[in-house]
Amino acid sequence: MTIRVLICDELPVVRDGLAATLSSEPDIEVVGTTGDGTEALSLVRRLSPDVLITDFRLAGLSGLDVATRVSKNSSGRRVPEVLLFSTRTDDVSVMKALGAGAYGYLVKQTPPAEVIRAVRALAAGEAAATGAVTRRLIDWLFWRHAKPVAASQEKLNTLTPREREALLLVAAGMSDDEISQKLTLQVTTVRSHLYHLRQKLGVRDRAQLIVFAYQSGFSVPTAPVQPD
Numbered sequence: 001m002t003i004r005v006l007i008c009d010e011l012p013v014v015r016d017g018l019a020a021t022l023s024s025e026p027d028i029e030v031v032g033t034t035g036d037g038t039e040a041l042s043l044v045r046r047l048s049p050d051v052l053i054t055d056f057r058l059a060g061l062s063g064l065d066v067a068t069r070v071s072k073n074s075s076g077r078r079v080p081e082v083l084l085f086s087t088r089t090d091d092v093s094v095m096k097a098l099g100a101g102a103y104g105y106l107v108k109q110t111p112p113a114e115v116i117r118a119v120r121a122l123a124a125g126e127a128a129a130t131g132a133v134t135r136r137l138i139d140w141l142f143w144r145h146a147k148p149v150a151a152s153q154e155k156l157n158t159l160t161p162r163e164r165e166a167l168l169l170v171a172a173g174m175s176d177d178e179i180s181q182k183l184t185l186q187v188t189t190v191r192s193h194l195y196h197l198r199q200k201l202g203v204r205d206r207a208q209l210i211v212f213a214y215q216s217g218f219s220v221p222t223a224p225v226q227p228d
Contacts, residue, residue, distance in 0.1 A: 003123040006049035007033045008040045008066065009085065010057050014108070018053060018085070021112040028119060037061025044070055044080060050123045051104075052080040056088065056097075064100045071101025081122035085115075091210045092173040094133055099214065104128040155201050156216055163200070166193040170206060171213035 005022055007030060009015045015033040022028045031047045034040050037058040044052060044066075052070060054063035061069075067082045083104030084097040097105055104122045106115060107130045118128035159167065162183075169179045176194070180187045198204070201212050 003028045003051060003119060004031045004049045005051045005053060005119060006031055006043055006047060008054035008058055010035045010055060010059065021115060022119060025116055035059055037066045040066045041069060048078050049080045051083060051119050053083045053085050055086050064096060067100040067102050083118060083122055090173055091207050095210055095214060105133045106130050158200050163193055163197050167197055167209060167213055171210050
Protein backbone atom coordinates (compact mmCIF):
# COMPACT_ATOMS: atom_id res chain seq x y z
CA MET A 1 0.00 0.00 0.00
CA THR A 2 1.31 3.45 -0.90
CA ILE A 3 1.67 5.85 2.04
CA ARG A 4 0.34 9.29 1.14
CA VAL A 5 2.23 12.15 2.83
CA LEU A 6 1.48 15.88 3.14
CA ILE A 7 4.45 18.09 4.13
CA CYS A 8 3.95 21.44 5.90
CA ASP A 9 6.89 23.70 6.73
CA GLU A 10 7.49 27.42 6.53
CA LEU A 11 10.84 26.92 4.76
CA PRO A 12 10.80 25.76 1.12
CA VAL A 13 14.22 24.13 1.53
CA VAL A 14 12.86 21.90 4.29
CA ARG A 15 9.73 21.02 2.30
CA ASP A 16 11.77 20.22 -0.79
CA GLY A 17 14.32 18.17 1.16
CA LEU A 18 11.66 16.07 2.85
CA ALA A 19 9.77 15.62 -0.41
CA ALA A 20 12.91 14.43 -2.19
CA THR A 21 13.80 12.01 0.61
CA LEU A 22 10.34 10.48 0.88
CA SER A 23 9.54 10.41 -2.84
CA SER A 24 12.62 8.26 -3.42
CA GLU A 25 10.85 5.38 -1.67
CA PRO A 26 8.56 3.17 -3.80
CA ASP A 27 5.91 2.87 -1.08
CA ILE A 28 5.68 6.59 -0.23
CA GLU A 29 3.95 9.32 -2.27
CA VAL A 30 4.22 13.01 -1.37
CA VAL A 31 0.77 14.28 -2.34
CA GLY A 32 1.38 17.94 -1.47
CA THR A 33 3.51 20.55 0.29
CA THR A 34 2.67 23.90 1.85
CA GLY A 35 4.00 26.49 4.27
CA ASP A 36 0.54 27.75 5.26
CA GLY A 37 -1.53 26.22 8.06
CA THR A 38 -4.90 27.18 6.61
CA GLU A 39 -3.97 25.68 3.28
CA ALA A 40 -2.74 22.57 5.10
CA LEU A 41 -6.23 21.94 6.48
CA SER A 42 -7.71 22.36 3.02
CA LEU A 43 -5.17 19.94 1.55
CA VAL A 44 -5.89 17.37 4.26
CA ARG A 45 -9.58 17.44 3.37
CA ARG A 46 -8.91 17.30 -0.37
CA LEU A 47 -5.99 14.86 -0.53
CA SER A 48 -6.67 12.54 2.43
CA PRO A 49 -3.01 11.90 3.35
CA ASP A 50 -2.03 9.02 5.62
CA VAL A 51 0.68 11.07 7.34
CA LEU A 52 0.87 14.82 7.92
CA ILE A 53 4.36 16.22 8.60
CA THR A 54 4.42 19.72 10.09
CA ASP A 55 6.59 22.12 12.05
CA PHE A 56 5.24 24.35 14.82
CA ARG A 57 5.64 27.52 12.80
CA LEU A 58 3.52 27.98 9.69
CA ALA A 59 1.94 30.98 8.03
CA GLY A 60 -1.67 31.47 9.13
CA LEU A 61 -2.53 28.65 11.52
CA SER A 62 0.32 27.16 13.54
CA GLY A 63 1.35 23.54 13.20
CA LEU A 64 -0.17 22.84 16.62
CA ASP A 65 -3.50 24.29 15.50
CA VAL A 66 -3.40 22.17 12.36
CA ALA A 67 -2.54 19.02 14.34
CA THR A 68 -5.32 19.67 16.85
CA ARG A 69 -7.99 20.27 14.21
CA VAL A 70 -6.90 17.29 12.14
CA SER A 71 -6.75 14.94 15.12
CA LYS A 72 -10.14 16.03 16.47
CA ASN A 73 -11.84 15.80 13.08
CA SER A 74 -15.35 14.39 13.51
CA SER A 75 -16.53 14.60 9.91
CA GLY A 76 -16.02 10.90 9.29
CA ARG A 77 -13.05 11.48 6.99
CA ARG A 78 -9.86 9.52 7.43
CA VAL A 79 -7.64 11.20 10.02
CA PRO A 80 -3.94 11.33 9.09
CA GLU A 81 -1.23 10.54 11.62
CA VAL A 82 0.68 13.68 12.62
CA LEU A 83 4.47 13.92 12.71
CA LEU A 84 5.97 17.08 14.26
CA PHE A 85 9.26 17.92 12.54
CA SER A 86 11.03 20.65 14.49
CA THR A 87 14.25 21.95 16.02
CA ARG A 88 12.61 22.13 19.44
CA THR A 89 13.20 19.43 22.04
CA ASP A 90 12.09 21.19 25.23
CA ASP A 91 9.52 19.50 27.46
CA VAL A 92 6.78 22.08 26.89
CA SER A 93 6.96 21.82 23.08
CA VAL A 94 6.99 18.03 23.16
CA MET A 95 4.02 17.81 25.54
CA LYS A 96 2.01 20.36 23.57
CA ALA A 97 2.66 18.45 20.35
CA LEU A 98 1.56 15.17 21.86
CA GLY A 99 -1.43 16.85 23.46
CA ALA A 100 -2.43 18.12 20.01
CA GLY A 101 -2.59 14.54 18.79
CA ALA A 102 0.84 13.99 17.26
CA TYR A 103 2.18 10.47 17.71
CA GLY A 104 5.40 11.31 15.92
CA TYR A 105 8.09 13.83 16.87
CA LEU A 106 11.41 14.20 15.07
CA VAL A 107 14.11 16.87 15.22
CA LYS A 108 15.21 18.38 11.92
CA GLN A 109 18.69 16.88 12.27
CA THR A 110 17.18 13.40 11.99
CA PRO A 111 18.89 11.32 9.26
CA PRO A 112 16.75 10.66 6.15
CA ALA A 113 16.56 6.91 6.82
CA GLU A 114 15.00 7.58 10.25
CA VAL A 115 12.46 9.99 8.76
CA ILE A 116 11.42 7.29 6.30
CA ARG A 117 11.11 4.72 9.10
CA ALA A 118 9.03 7.16 11.15
CA VAL A 119 6.59 7.75 8.29
CA ARG A 120 6.16 4.01 7.78
CA ALA A 121 5.70 3.44 11.52
CA LEU A 122 3.01 6.12 11.81
CA ALA A 123 1.19 4.81 8.76
CA ALA A 124 1.16 1.41 10.46
CA GLY A 125 -0.43 2.89 13.59
CA GLU A 126 2.74 3.03 15.68
CA ALA A 127 4.46 5.93 17.47
CA ALA A 128 7.73 7.39 16.21
CA ALA A 129 10.10 9.79 17.93
CA THR A 130 13.66 11.01 18.13
CA GLY A 131 15.58 9.20 20.88
CA ALA A 132 15.56 12.25 23.16
CA VAL A 133 11.77 12.42 22.89
CA THR A 134 10.96 8.71 23.17
CA ARG A 135 10.85 8.64 26.98
CA ARG A 136 8.58 11.68 27.07
CA LEU A 137 6.27 10.10 24.52
CA ILE A 138 5.99 6.90 26.52
CA ASP A 139 5.46 8.84 29.76
CA TRP A 140 2.76 10.96 28.16
CA LEU A 141 0.84 7.96 26.84
CA PHE A 142 1.06 6.15 30.16
CA TRP A 143 0.07 9.11 32.28
CA ARG A 144 -2.77 10.22 30.01
CA HIS A 145 -4.45 6.81 30.11
CA ALA A 146 -3.49 5.54 33.57
CA LYS A 147 -3.77 8.46 35.98
CA PRO A 148 -7.21 9.88 36.82
CA VAL A 149 -7.35 13.67 36.99
CA ALA A 150 -9.12 13.60 40.36
CA ALA A 151 -6.21 11.77 41.98
CA SER A 152 -3.80 14.31 40.50
CA GLN A 153 -5.79 17.19 41.94
CA GLU A 154 -5.76 15.57 45.37
CA LYS A 155 -1.96 15.43 45.25
CA LEU A 156 -1.84 19.15 44.41
CA ASN A 157 -3.46 19.85 47.76
CA THR A 158 -0.43 18.37 49.55
CA LEU A 159 1.94 20.97 48.08
CA THR A 160 3.18 24.05 49.90
CA PRO A 161 2.65 27.46 48.24
CA ARG A 162 6.34 27.57 47.27
CA GLU A 163 6.19 24.08 45.77
CA ARG A 164 3.14 25.09 43.74
CA GLU A 165 5.05 28.13 42.44
CA ALA A 166 7.98 25.92 41.46
CA LEU A 167 5.68 23.46 39.68
CA LEU A 168 4.03 26.28 37.76
CA LEU A 169 7.38 27.61 36.57
CA VAL A 170 8.70 24.17 35.62
CA ALA A 171 5.54 23.59 33.58
CA ALA A 172 6.13 26.95 31.88
CA GLY A 173 9.45 25.61 30.59
CA MET A 174 11.83 27.44 32.92
CA SER A 175 15.25 26.02 33.86
CA ASP A 176 16.46 25.73 37.47
CA ASP A 177 18.49 28.94 37.05
CA GLU A 178 15.49 30.84 35.66
CA ILE A 179 13.27 29.62 38.52
CA SER A 180 15.97 30.69 40.97
CA GLN A 181 15.94 34.22 39.57
CA LYS A 182 12.16 34.38 39.38
CA LEU A 183 11.61 33.30 42.99
CA THR A 184 14.78 34.94 44.34
CA LEU A 185 16.07 31.63 45.69
CA GLN A 186 19.38 29.81 45.56
CA VAL A 187 19.58 27.21 42.78
CA THR A 188 20.21 24.54 45.42
CA THR A 189 16.98 25.56 47.14
CA VAL A 190 15.08 25.33 43.86
CA ARG A 191 16.45 21.85 43.26
CA SER A 192 15.42 20.87 46.77
CA HIS A 193 11.86 22.06 46.08
CA LEU A 194 11.79 20.09 42.83
CA TYR A 195 13.06 16.98 44.60
CA HIS A 196 10.27 17.23 47.18
CA LEU A 197 7.77 17.87 44.38
CA ARG A 198 8.77 14.64 42.66
CA GLN A 199 8.54 12.74 45.93
CA LYS A 200 5.09 14.09 46.82
CA LEU A 201 3.63 13.67 43.35
CA GLY A 202 5.21 10.29 42.72
CA VAL A 203 6.88 11.29 39.47
CA ARG A 204 10.31 10.34 38.18
CA ASP A 205 11.62 13.38 36.32
CA ARG A 206 11.02 16.89 35.00
CA ALA A 207 9.03 15.71 32.00
CA GLN A 208 6.53 13.93 34.26
CA LEU A 209 6.21 17.04 36.42
CA ILE A 210 5.08 18.92 33.33
CA VAL A 211 2.65 16.16 32.36
CA PHE A 212 1.25 16.19 35.90
CA ALA A 213 0.70 19.97 35.80
CA TYR A 214 -1.23 19.78 32.53
CA GLN A 215 -3.18 16.66 33.38
CA SER A 216 -4.28 17.87 36.81
CA GLY A 217 -5.67 21.08 35.38
CA PHE A 218 -3.03 23.17 37.13
CA SER A 219 -2.91 26.66 35.60
CA VAL A 220 0.07 26.69 33.26
CA PRO A 221 1.06 29.89 31.44
CA THR A 222 2.32 29.71 27.90
CA ALA A 223 6.11 29.52 27.87
CA PRO A 224 7.98 31.94 25.62
CA VAL A 225 8.45 30.34 22.22
CA GLN A 226 11.97 30.48 20.82
CA PRO A 227 12.22 30.92 17.05
CA ASP A 228 13.35 27.87 15.10
